[in-house]
Amino acid sequence: MAINQNKAVIMMTTYNGAKYVEQQLDSLENQTFKNWDLYISDDGSNDQTIQILEKYMAKDNRIKKVLHHSNHHGAFNNFYNVIKYVKSLSNENYQYFFYCDQDDIWINKKLAIEIECLACEDKPALCYSDLEFMTGEGKRTDTKMSDLTNIDLTENPYNLFFSSRYIWGTTIAHNRKLWEQIYVDNNTEKYNISHDNYIGKYAAIIGNLKFIDKPLVLYRRTGNNVSGTPGKYGGRLGMLKRLLTKWPLIVNQHASVYWDDLYFIKHLNKKTQFTEELEKAIEKGGLTSLRLLKKYNIHTSRSKISDLSIEFILLSKLYKKTTIFKRKIV
Structure with a gap:
């Protein structure tokens, strides 16, 4: 089956992201791979985030739903809210799965490159890429995450079980065979487990884990990011x-x-x-x-x-x- 005949799903979370979320949504709409749906979970924004999301929904029917998250607030829990919703869909047969933060920018070939990376896999598989930092104002810095710390797990995926420094959710893509193995329930949300490392562990144990050694995401550092920047210790x-x-x-x-x-x-x-x-x-x-x-x-x-x-x-x-x-x- 040709790559473009497969369908991808993007799961996105938002919280008071009005300042940046339009740039991220624009980067999704500018992807060279077009066959995707987007589901968004908002964690109770009180700025203009919801209005912006509704504006984009009105003009792009690939943006399927905005969920209003009400329990166990926080960035990780917000992701499980949208993950559980997509898990509950019985009439969709997505082949590729992506996770999206509100304040980054995806390069326009991110979906295509990662789908091509996974297309030849016949077992559960996950790929993830490097990131390039940008300032809060969106200025590129030419500094990659891999410049600061080792993020390549391909030589030893077991390192993931002793550190959360490797996989950033916004860089992840995985296939349906991995999706079907991922266990998610209400307790996952309550326990505030990092979704990207949790999903990565499945690939490390039951499937293949691939690293794409180039940045496919411009990673915005605003000072309010949930995850820190490893390696910056002087x-x-x-x-x-x-x-x-x-x-x-x-x-x-x-x-x-x-x-x-x-x-x-x-x-x-x-x-x-x-x-x-x-x-x-x-x-x-x-x-x-x-x-x-x-x-x-x-x-x-x-x-x-x-x-x-x-x-x-x-x-x-x-x-x-x-x-x-x-x-x-x-």
């Missing part, structure tokens, strides 16, 4: 200073990653040797977890200090003492 001295001044936050971040891993493993249709060993390593911590890191050659950044901090957190079991990690998984 070298080893900056990294050490961050560890000393933000240690409780770092431990909580690791606790969240490991709790999310356990949630993913619990709802995976079929465990693998790695997921069984990972579950045991996280639950026990200590030397068991360090042996897992060594066995699978896991490194989450280019920094030795970062590796040492992860090893210390796992060895000391500090993550297990956090409120985040003590939540019950159902």
